[in-house]
Amino acid sequence: DAGVIQSPRHEVTEMGQEVTLRCKPISGHDYLFWYRQTMMRGLELLIYFNNNVPIDDSGMPEDRFSAKMPNASFSTLKIQPSEPRDSAVYFCASSLGVAGDTQYFGPGTRLTVL
Amino acid sequence: DAKTTQPTSMDCAEGRAANLPCNHSTISGNEYVYWYRQIHSQGPQYIIHGLKNNETNEMASLIITEDRKSSTLILPHATLRDTAVYYCIVRVGDNYGQNFVFGPGTRLSVLP
Numbered sequence: 542d543a544g545v546i547q548s549p550r551h552e553v554t555e556m557g558q559e560v561t562l563r564c565k566p567i568s569g570h571d572y573l574f575w576y577r578q579t580m581m582r583g584l585e586l587l588i589y590f591n592n593n594v595p596i597d598d599s600g601m602p603e604d605r606f607s608a609k610m611p612n613a614s615f616s617t618l619k620i621q622p623s624e625p626r627d628s629a630v631y632f633c634a635s636s637l638g639v640a641g642d643t644q645y646f647g648p649g650t651r652l653t654v655l
Numbered sequence: 656d657a658k659t660t661q662p663t664s665m666d667c668a669e670g671r672a673a674n675l676p677c678n679h680s681t682i683s684g685n686e687y688v689y690w691y692r693q694i695h696s697q698g699p700q701y702i703i704h705g706l707k708n709n710e711t712n713e714m715a716s717l718i719i720t721e722d723r724k725s726s727t728l729i730l731p732h733a734t735l736r737d738t739a740v741y742y743c744i745v746r747v748g749d750n751y752g753q754n755f756v757f758g759p760g761t762r763l764s765v766l767p
Contacts, residue, residue, distance in 0.1 A: 545698075584699070584742075584757040632698050643689060644755060646698035 545647035547633050553653045559621040562650045565614055566635030574634040574644060575608055575618050584632070590616065591638065623654045658682065659743045664762040667737075673730040675761050677743030680724045687746055688719060689755070690728045692739040699742065699757070702728065733765045 546565040588598040610616040634644040667673040689704040742760040
């Protein structure tokens with residue numbers, strides 16, 4: 542299996558621009574998670590989906606952030622408009638919905654907002 | 656907030672066993688203990704998890720105390736490539752309403 546795939550791996554944009562991050566979970570996994578990692582706040586959960594339905598988005602920082610999962614093999618995290626404080630590494634993870642299962646993380650997208 | 660406490664950093668000599676402690680004194684009966692590590696610039700990597708019994712896999716061993724209030728991750732023969740931040744997480748295994756909360760972890764440096 543190819544594991545969790547994220548694109549792009551690096552994104553540099555200017556303040557005010559729209560940014561879209563993409564994730565392909567491991568085939569057969571029915572949970573998908575989006576995390577953000579910064580030096581100041583560490584690794585924090587933004588939102589997660591079960592069977593393509595958002596379950597908990599309490600970690601999404603503000604309305605500028607939105608996430609979708611149109612099908613079982615694809616999810617997006619969008620920031621509009623982007624701000625310099627959004628600069629971070631964004632990770633996607635997926636897991637099976639069984640007790641004791643673990644989450645498998647993608648390589649991350651390093652976002653820099655100038 | 657994370658339910659675990661770990662030392663901020665540790666050193667280990669290459670080839671020696673690395674023993675990383677974790678306290679989780681408020682752990683509930685149905686909560687699993689998970690260990691992940693994150694090598695610089697990479698996504699967190701799953702290592703091992705357990706509920707009550709000690710566990711071993713090709714990467715590490717997990718020793719959980721009888722009262723389950725603490726655990727130790729053991730890397731039996733540390734190599735330079737094991738230098739990473741190690742996260743200990745407790746999570747309810749059958750309730751996905753609660754998810755992984757990553758604390759600051761332990762920064763392990765394996766020295767030549």
